[in-house]
Amino acid sequence: MNTQNKPETGGDKTMIELARELGLALANSCEFVQMKQAQIDFEGNEAIARLMQELNEKRDRLISILASDDVDDMEAVSLTNDIDRLEAQLRESPLYEQLIAAQSAFSAVLTAVNDEINACIGAETSASQGCSGDCGGCGGCKH
Numbered sequence: 001m002n003t004q005n006k007p008e009t010g011g012d013k014t015m016i017e018l019a020r021e022l023g024l025a026l027a028n029s030c031e032f033v034q035m036k037q038a039q040i041d042f043e044g045n046e047a048i049a050r051l052m053q054e055l056n057e058k059r060d061r062l063i064s065i066l067a068s069d070d071v072d073d074m075e076a077v078s079l080t081n082d083i084d085r086l087e088a089q090l091r092e093s094p095l096y097e098q099l100i101a102a103q104s105a106f107s108a109v110l111t112a113v114n115d116e117i118n119a120c121i122g123a124e125t126s127a128s129q130g131c132s133g134d135c136g137g138c139g140g141c142k143h
Contacts, residue, residue: 022113031109035102042099048090055086 013021026032042048062079065072090096115125 026109026113029106029109031102031106035099035106038095038099038102042095045095048093048095051086051090051093055083055090058082058086 058079062076062083065076065079111126115127117123118125
């Protein structure tokens with residue numbers, strides 16, 4: 001069996017097969033599983049659902065007011081204050097905090113994966129962005 005690398009292959013596997021394996025590995029990662037569970041918990045909470053509905057209604061109303069020819073400044077200010085209050089309530093929710101933390105953890109995994117791929121192909125990584133060209137304090141960019 002010929003395992004010589006071709007542009008569309010990685011040994012015996014095509015790049016698409018390798019990408020599929022990576023995708024499945026990511027889907028089975030602890031960070032992804034925790035993020036999906038945090039989403040389910042957040043979206044399944046009745047109090048949060050009501051809060052989100054009210055928030056979306058007020059945002060839609062504000063957009064409508066601002067798009068109209070006769071802008072009611074007092075109503076716009078009132079809606080803005082309501083939106084700020086509802087967003088603050090949302091941010092104070094433990095389920096919201098868990099969701100944001102889980103999304104951040106999974107995002108870090110994706111960044112690490114992308115950095116590894118970029119390092120392997122000689123592209124810029126998150127650590128090498130903004131490289132000044134002085135390699136004295138370099139973390140290993142490939143420039």
